Every structure is written in structure tokens, then in C-alpha cells.
Amino acid sequence: MAAFKRKRGSGSGAGKQAKKVKFAENATGKQTAKPGQESEKEHNIPAPVSKGKWKNKERVLVFSSRGINFRTRHLMQDLRTMMPHTKADTKMDRKDKLFVVNEVCEIKNCNKCIFFEAKKKQDLYMWISNVPHGPSAKFLVQNVHTLAELKMTGNCLKGSRPLLSFDPTFEKEPHYALLKELFIQTFSTPQYHPKSQPFVDHILTFTIADNRIWFRNYQIIEEDGSLVEIGPRFVLNLIKIFQGSFGGATLYENPRYQSPNMHRRMIRLATAARLKEKQQVKELQKMKKSEPKVKEKEDPTQDVFVTPAEEKPSDIQLVAPEPKPIKKKKNKEFKRQRKLKQKRF
Amino acid sequence: MEDFEEESVSGSESEGNDSVMSDGELQEAFAKGLLKPGLNIPLEARKKAVNNVEGLKQCLADFKKDLAWVERLDLTSRPLPDIVAKADGKLTTLDSGEIQAEDDFQREMYFYRQAQAAVLEALPRLKKFNISTKRPEDYFAEMAKTDHHMQKARGITKLMAKQASMEKSEKAKQLRELRKYGKKVQTDVLQKRQKDKKAMMTAVKKYQKGMTDKLDFMDGDQEKGKKGASGAAGPNAAKKKRGPNAKRQYKDQRFGFGGKKRGSKWNTKESHDDMSGFRSKAAHGKSGKNFGKGGKQGASKRPGKNARKKMKNRS
Numbered sequence: 001m002a003a004f005k006r007k008r009g010s011g012s013g014a015g016k017q018a019k020k021v022k023f024a025e026n027a028t029g030k031q032t033a034k035p036g037q038e039s040e041k042e043h044n045i046p047a048p049v050s051k052g053k054w055k056n057k058e059r060v061l062v063f064s065s066r067g068i069n070f071r072t073r074h075l076m077q078d079l080r081t082m083m084p085h086t087k088a089d090t091k092m093d094r095k096d097k098l099f100v101v102n103e104v105c106e107i108k109n110c111n112k113c114i115f116f117e118a119k120k121k122q123d124l125y126m127w128i129s130n131v132p133h134g135p136s137a138k139f140l141v142q143n144v145h146t147l148a149e150l151k152m153t154g155n156c157l158k159g160s161r162p163l164l165s166f167d168p169t170f171e172k173e174p175h176y177a178l179l180k181e182l183f184i185q186t187f188s189t190p191q192y193h194p195k196s197q198p199f200v201d202h203i204l205t206f207t208i209a210d211n212r213i214w215f216r217n218y219q220i221i222e223e224d225g226s227l228v229e230i231g232p233r234f235v236l237n238l239i240k241i242f243q244g245s246f247g248g249a250t251l252y253e254n255p256r257y258q259s260p261n262m263h264r265r266m267i268r269l270a271t272a273a274r275l276k277e278k279q280q281v282k283e284l285q286k287m288k289k290s291e292p293k294v295k296e297k298e299d300p301t302q303d304v305f306v307t308p309a310e311e312k313p314s315d316i317q318l319v320a321p322e323p324k325p326i327k328k329k330k331n332k333e334f335k336r337q338r339k340l341k342q343k344r345f
Numbered sequence: 346m347e348d349f350e351e352e353s354v355s356g357s358e359s360e361g362n363d364s365v366m367s368d369g370e371l372q373e374a375f376a377k378g379l380l381k382p383g384l385n386i387p388l389e390a391r392k393k394a395v396n397n398v399e400g401l402k403q404c405l406a407d408f409k410k411d412l413a414w415v416e417r418l419d420l421t422s423r424p425l426p427d428i429v430a431k432a433d434g435k436l437t438t439l440d441s442g443e444i445q446a447e448d449d450f451q452r453e454m455y456f457y458r459q460a461q462a463a464v465l466e467a468l469p470r471l472k473k474f475n476i477s478t479k480r481p482e483d484y485f486a487e488m489a490k491t492d493h494h495m496q497k498a499r500g501i502t503k504l505m506a507k508q509a510s511m512e513k514s515e516k517a518k519q520l521r522e523l524r525k526y527g528k529k530v531q532t533d534v535l536q537k538r539q540k541d542k543k544a545m546m547t548a549v550k551k552y553q554k555g556m557t558d559k560l561d562f563m564d565g566d567q568e569k570g571k572k573g574a575s576g577a578a579g580p581n582a583a584k585k586k587r588g589p590n591a592k593r594q595y596k597d598q599r600f601g602f603g604g605k606k607r608g609s610k611w612n613t614k615e616s617h618d619d620m621s622g623f624r625s626k627a628a629h630g631k632s633g634k635n636f637g638k639g640g641k642q643g644a645s646k647r648p649g650k651n652a653r654k655k656m657k658n659r660s
Contacts, residue, residue, distance in 0.1 A: 056412060056416050081489050082489065130408060134404075134407075134408045135404050135408055147489065147490060148494070150497060150498045151498075152498075153495075153498045153499065155488050155489060155490045155495055156488065156489050157480065157486055157487070157488060157489070158486070158487045158488055158489045159487075161418060162418065163418050163419075163420065163463060163464065163467050164417070164418060164419040164420065165419075165420050165421075165422055165459055165460055165462075165463035166419065166420070166421045166422075167421070167459065168421055168422075168423055170421065171421060174398050174401040174402050174405070175396070175401055177401075177405055178401050178404060178405045178408070180419075181405060181408060181409055182408075184417050184419045185410060188416070188417050188418055188419065190416060191415055191416050197486060198476065198477075199476070199477060199478060199479075199480055200418065200467075200471060200476055200477075200478050201478055201480060203460050203463060203464060203467075205456050205459055205460045205463070207444075207455070207456050207459060209444040209446045209452060209455075210444070210446035212446070214452075214456065216456045216460070218457070218460045220464055220478050223468060223478065223479065225461040225464045225465050227457060227460055227461060227464070230489065230490075240395075241401070243400065243404060249397075249400070250395045250397075251395070251397045251400045251401050251404060252394075252395060252396055252397065252401060253394040253395040253396070254394065255394035273383070277383050
């Protein structure tokens with residue numbers, strides 16, 4: 001549903017968009033509140049966004065290459081929902097080189113870009129870049145969960161400004177510091193952006209664990225800090241940081257990064273090695289068996305310490321042993337007949 | 346066993362891989378415990394990863410935008426201390442580098458606590474700028490997730506769907522009942538019509554054959570309705586008493602139930618005491634064809650000679 005256009009300079013009372021409702025209970029507007037209470041509420045409602053001047057002109061272009069799957073597509077849509085300062089573009093052909101992206105961004109008048117690239121329909125790479133000259137970074141995206149997942153029950157206003165929370169580790173390393181600046185400029189919604197909402201009701205967290213960057217999105221329910229996850233969520237594995245946009249000198253390369261191809265190859269090699277080892281063991285055993293057995297020399301001193309065994313007392317039975325209990329002979333005919341009968345059925 | 350392991354290692358090498366170490370060196374390395382048993386795949390020496398610290402810092406300095414905090418809303422925060430773990434006495438404080446990424450719950454709780462710490466830090470700062478995090482109840486705006494999706498997430502639609510299906514089944518049941526009843530009523534009406542038709546036809550035939558001379562059946566239902574309403578009780582009761590025909594009764598008496606027994610007693614005590622054939626008015630001579638003032642007959646009686654003469658002279 002498209003939002004109504006807000007009138008510029010209208011008062012706070014009229015500046016609300018009557019659109020989709022968060023809870024069914026709030027469907028009926030509480031206009032019948034006492035005048036005293038109403039005035040209190042009016043104080044709490046911030047002025048509409050159009051009253052402020054939008055200075056921080058950040059525009060992010062979010063698009064992808066061909067060959068993405070549904071999850072990536074939904075992730076892109078979710079990012080565009082979360083960030084009102086984004087623009088979309090059609091899929092880029094893989095034949096074009098990467099620096100074409102810069103031109104696309106220029107046409108759309110965007111100064112940041114998030115570009116998703118899918119390879120082999122399995123691996124998803126994400127480029128975040130400051131378009132004209134600035135740095136860019138390439139990540140491998142893993143563990144993508146979108147907004148549509150039912151386990152994540154939080155909700156937020158569409159286009160509300162987020163808080164960004166970073167790990168202290170981001171300040172320890174220079175490459176992380178650069179990434180932090182890049183994330184701040186890309187993900188934070190500019191104040192007084194025409195499509196933004198004046199509330200701050202969700203928080204994006206970036207944490208570093210296991211040499212990867214984990215992204216989460218939480219809704220702020222109460223002022224005391226209770227949170228519910230909204231989504232989407234993903235994990236970024238840094239590959240390289242470039243000095244230019246989608247190219248240029250490599251400023252940083254992640255030493256612990258292993259490309260997904262290599263990862264799969266290692267797994268395959270490990271299983272192959274295990275199998276080979278088993279085969280070799282078998283072969284060796286065969287060889288050992290088939291070898292002519294070496295006959296040892298006779299040792300004359302072998303019989304020196306031989307002692308004959310003690311003689312057992314011979315027990316002559318005088319009394320006949322008890323007769324064994326006679327087992328009744330089973331009439332096998334019956335069994336045979338029974339089996340035949342069974343066969344007939 | 347040692348021999349065997351070395352054989353396998355040397356076997357792989359003899360397959361054509363160029364090994365860096367000779368056999369003797371390999372044996373020594375294995376004895377020391379540097380080599381693991383099994384096939385050892387030679388790792389390629391890693392290229393040195395580029396880490397241009399100076400370049401990074403320079404780039405950051407160029408790229409950094411000096412924006413007010415209000416524009417960025419960024420925070421760096423360590424996670425809040427984990428109360429639960431402290432109560433259990435498990436751990437004190439963890440750095441982010443020490444999070445076990447494999448332990449899902451611990452990891453997610455770490456992120457959650459980090460977010461909480463950030464929120465608690467940010468709220469007073471936001472208040473200064475008069476930016477609220479609480480949305481007033483009458484502020485309606487488009488949400489990131491639709492209402493329908495939220496209901497699905499909470500399972501409300503399931504409940505509603507269940508209710509709707511129950512209502513539907515109830516309605517279907519009622520409809521079926523109604524249809525049954527309607528069918529029954531219809532059949533009854535049809536039967537009644539057929540009965541009436543039959544009665545009409547028999548009445549007409551009787552009239553045709555001359556058994557009755559009344560044309561009551563032509564009056565239809567109106568008269569019948571009125572008559573039926575007023576005199577329903579009397580004739581009904583009488584009719585019930587009559588039961589089968591007189592002819593039928595006589596025949597039953599003679600031939601019914603195995604017929605009359607021949608040679609049965611007929612002047613017994615019971616027959617003497619049986620007063621069913623006694624009509625008191627007949628016995629006392631108070632009924633008859635011309636008993637009473639001879640009411641109607643008097644009307645049709647021919648007047649005497651003198652009366653006739655008088656009548657003649659008068660007219």
C-alpha cells in the first residue's frame with residue numbers, strides 16, 4: 001500500500017498518515033480522550049519529518065546480478081523496507097564488468113551502493129561501496145534469514161530511523177574502523193528524510209565473532225531495554241577491502257577467508273583421502289597374507305624346559321550313569337503338513 | 346605399526362608427488378610426533394595477506410564524514426553483564442573474540458545484551474534531542490511487516506480459521522436438517538392431496554351410482570372446514586364407536602375367529618345377563634315410526650274433508 005503524501009508544513013495533529021494498523025485493538029482511534037490527556041500526547045508526538053531540513057543527502061542503491069535465488073531477493077526487499085533512503089535497480093548482466101556499477105549509481109544519483117552477486121546459484125557475495133571514489137568492501141554472505149520468517153515476531157515502523165550498535169572490536173583494527181564508518185554511512189537513515197518516520201524504534205547490531213560480522217535487527221519495545229528480533233539477519237565474511245569503488249588497490253585482504261569453492265574442495269579431498277587410506281590398508285593386508293611364510297630355524301634349546309604334564313587320576317566308572325531324559329520325538333510329518341497347509345493359503 | 350605408517354607415507358610420495366622432505370627426514374618427523382598418521386596432503390604456502398594499515402587509515406580519514414551524532418545514531422557498547430550466567434556462577438565477562446560462534450544460544454544472547462546496552466545508553470541521549478522511541482497509540486503508520494503477517498506469526502489466523510470452519514460445519518448441518526424437514530413436509534402435502542383426490546373420486550362415483558343424493562362434496566373445503574371446526578368432536582366420537590360396518594360385524598360374528606362353534610350353548614347365564622340388546626324406549630313402547638306427535642308426517646298428512654272444503658272456499 002502506498003503511503004499518503006504528507007502535506008508540507010501541516011500541524012502535528014493533521015500530519016498523521018492513517019494507514020495500516022499495528023494492533024487490531026488500536027484500530028479505533030482514541031480521539032475521545034480527555035482534553036488534558038490529549039494535549040499531553042501531542043507533546044509526545046514529534047513534529048512531522050517535513051518540518052526539518054534534510055541535509056545529509058545519502059542515497060543507497062540496492063540491486064543484484066542475475067542468478068539470485070528467492071532468499072536473496074527477499075533479503076534485498078527487506079533491506080529496502082528497512083532503509084527508506086534506498087533505491088532499486090534492475091538486475092545487472094554478468095557480462096558487464098564491475099565498474100559499470102559505478103555508472104549505474106551515477107545515473108540514479110546515489111552515493112552508496114549495496115550490490116549482491118550470486119555465483120553458481122549457491123554463493124552470495126555482497127559489495128558495499130562508497131560510489132564515486134571511496135572505499136569498497138566485498139563480503140561473503142551466509143546464514144540469511146529474512147523478514148518473512150515467522151520466528152521473528154518483532155515489527156517496526158516502515159522507514160523509522162535505526163540505532164546502530166557496534167562491537168568494541170570495531171575500533172581495535174584499522175580495517176574494522178573503516179568498515180564501521182562505511183556501515184554507519186550506509187545503514188543510518190538521514191534525519192528528516194522525507195520517507196522516514198520521526199521515531200527511533202529499532203536497533204541494528206554489528207558484532208564480530210569467529211572472524212565474521214554478524215548483523216541483527218531488534219525492535220525496542222520498552223524503555224527499559226526489552227527487545228524482540230525483527231529480522232533480517234545475516235553473517236558477513238570479509239574478503240577484501242578496496243581503495244576505489246568496485247576496484248582499485250587492495251587495502252586489506254582477510255587472511256582467514258576461504259572461498260566457498262576451496263571449502264567444498266577441502267571437504268571432498270578429506271573424504272577422498274579417508275577412502276584412499278582405507279583402500280591402502282586393505283591392500284597391504286592382502287600382500288602380507290599372500291607372502292610366503294618364513295620358516296623359523298629349529299631351536300635345539302627349545303625342549304630344555306619342557307616339563308611333562310601331571311597325570312590325571314583315571315576315573316573308572318563302576319556304576320552306570322543316570323539315563324538321560326527321553327525327549328519325545330517330534331512328529332515331523334505334522335510339521336510338514338502344517339507347512340503345506342500354510343503354503344496353500 | 347610404525348613400519349606400516351611409513352610405508353603408506355612413502356607410497357603416496359612414490360605416486361609422483363614431489364616431496365620437500367626425504368624419507369629419512371619424514372621418519373624422524375613422525376617419530377617426533379610432527380606428522381599425523383594417514384595420508385598427509387601437502388599444504389601450499391599461503392600468500393601474505395595484504396594489510397595496508399597506512400592506506401586504510403588514510404582512506405578512512407578521507408572518507409569520514411563529520412556528522413552530528415543525531416544524524417548517525419551510532420553507538421559502541423559492550424554487552425550488559427549476563428545476569429543468568431552470573432547466578433549460575435559460570436562466567437564473568439566475555440570479549441567478543443571469545444564468543445563461541447557454534448553455541449547458538451550463547452551467541453544470540455550476546456548480541457541481545459549488546460543491543461540492550463546500546464539502547465540503555467542511547468535513550469537519555471535521544472531524549473535530549475526530543476526524539477522518542479515510543480509510538481503513541483493513535484499514531485497509525487505503515488509497518489515493515491503487514492498485520493496479516495504479524496497475525497500469522499502469533500497464530501491468530503489459525504484460531505480464526507478454526508472458528509470459521511466450525512461455523513461452516515454448523516451451518517451445513519442446519520441446512521441439511523432443514524432440507525430433511527422440508528422434504529418430509531412436501532411428502533405429507535402430496536399424500537394429503539392424493540387422499541383428497543381419492544375421496545373426491547369415490548364420492549363422485551357414489552353419487553353417479555345413486556348411493557348418495559347429497560352433493561356435499563361439491564362444496565369443497567370451505568364448508569368442510571367450518572363444519573369440521575364446529576362439529577368435530579361429536580361425529581368423530583360416534584364414528585369411532587361404529588367401527589366396522591353392520592354387515593361386516595354380522596359376518597364377523599358368524600364366520601370370524603374360526604367361525605361360530607356348532608353346538609355351543611346359547612341360553613347360558615352370560616347370554617341371559619347380557620343386556621346389550623335392550624333398548625328401553627323400544628321396550629316401553631316409546632319409539633317407532635309414527636311415535637310422538639308424528640312431527641314431519643303431520644306436515645305432509647292430508648287434511649280432512651271439512652278442512653279441505655274450508656280451504657277450497659277460502660281460496
